[in-house]
Amino acid sequence: xxxxxxxxxxxxxxxxxxxxxxxxxxxxxxxxxxxxxxxxxxxxxxxxxxxxxxxxxxxxxxxxxxxxxxxxxxxxxxxxxxxxxxxxxxxxxxxxxxxxxxxxxxxxxxxxxxxxxxxxxxxxxxxxxxxxxxxxxxxxxxxxxxxxxxxx
Amino acid sequence: xxxxxxxxxxxxxxxxxxxxxxxxxxxxxxxxxxxxxxxxxxxxxxxxxxxxxxxxxxxxxxxxxxxxxxxxxxxxxxxxxxxxxxxxxxxxxxxxxxxxxxxxxxxxxxxxxxxxxxxxxxxxxxxxxxxxxxxxxxxxxxxxxxxxxxxx
Numbered sequence: 552x553x554x555x556x557x558x559x560x561x562x563x564x565x566x567x568x569x570x571x572x573x574x575x576x577x578x579x580x581x582x583x584x585x586x587x588x589x590x591x592x593x594x595x596x597x598x599x600x601x602x603x604x605x606x607x608x609x610x611x612x613x614x615x616x617x618x619x620x621x622x623x624x625x626x627x628x629x630x631x632x633x634x635x636x637x638x639x640x641x642x643x644x645x646x647x648x649x650x651x652x653x654x655x656x657x658x659x660x661x662x663x664x665x666x667x668x669x670x671x672x673x674x675x676x677x678x679x680x681x682x683x684x685x686x687x688x689x690x691x692x693x694x695x696x697x698x699x700x701x702x703x
Numbered sequence: 704x705x706x707x708x709x710x711x712x713x714x715x716x717x718x719x720x721x722x723x724x725x726x727x728x729x730x731x732x733x734x735x736x737x738x739x740x741x742x743x744x745x746x747x748x749x750x751x752x753x754x755x756x757x758x759x760x761x762x763x764x765x766x767x768x769x770x771x772x773x774x775x776x777x778x779x780x781x782x783x784x785x786x787x788x789x790x791x792x793x794x795x796x797x798x799x800x801x802x803x804x805x806x807x808x809x810x811x812x813x814x815x816x817x818x819x820x821x822x823x824x825x826x827x828x829x830x831x832x833x834x835x836x837x838x839x840x841x842x843x844x845x846x847x848x849x850x851x852x853x854x855x
Contacts, residue, residue: 593806593809648802650798650802651802651805652806653803654745654802654807658743658744658810
């Protein structure tokens with residue numbers, strides 16, 4: 552069986568998972584250190600999704616790091632199916648959260664500045680951008696793992 | 704080679720495509736018959752995406768209908784790859800548009816009723832719901848076609 556770069560248990564996958572964890576944490580922090588995020592549904596949703604993505608990516612980063620260290624890639628089809636399904640669901644949820652946040656921030660920026668001081672809005676924008684980056688890495692992970700699945 | 708229900712050239716696929724066309728058209732009409740959609744970025748984005756999804760789904764519905772009539776399913780790997788990639792891209796775009804629209808409508812409904820008369824807002828909500836239904840069918844199509852791809 553050939554090795555797919557970026558699938559579970561490789562160093563490329565470790566980098567992808569680490570990137571997801573970093574971007575999700577950044578998105579969560581930029582959003583939740585603001586004081587008013589709980590008054591917008593989209594922002595609450597982003598915080599909830601990021602709260603799911605961070606432990607998932609962190610756990611898989613640990614698994615990948617361990618696999619790389621002991622040089623024994625994970626190849627149980629059952630576990631891989633769970634990882635692929637979890638990745639797909641979380642990647643769709645992240646995309647939805649990022650789009651919702653971006654559109655709400657855009658509306659707040661353009662409609663009326665009294666709702667959203669510029670400094671706060673910039674932080675929301677950075678948070679949405681971080682969520683998009685996290686989605687991009689998560690999408691790459693799920694595609695690469697899906698690619699590996701038929702060869703097992 | 705076994706037949707995958709819902710892949711290109713079957714009657715299940717024809718129903719899925721027809722459903723996508725109907726829901727996308729409904730979403731576009733509910734949105735664009737309102738007078739103010741072009742003042743919100745998210746709504747313009749939804750209209751643009753629906754303008755891409757409708758011809759795509761309609762063309763594939765025609766192809767499926769023709770394949771069912773002449774009883775000769777489409778099995779060229781090259782064409783199938785193009786259909787799978789197009790489906791995935793359009794399904795992600797539709798999800799993004801539906802989420803953006805839903806979050807903006809939610810914000811408009813809760814923040815201030817002067818921005819959005821209730822009757823207009825209900826139409827935007829229906830439009831977002833139709834976009835979600837269209838995404839769901841489009842996601843099903845792309846999953847089923849992706850499932851068929853390795854067997855070719």
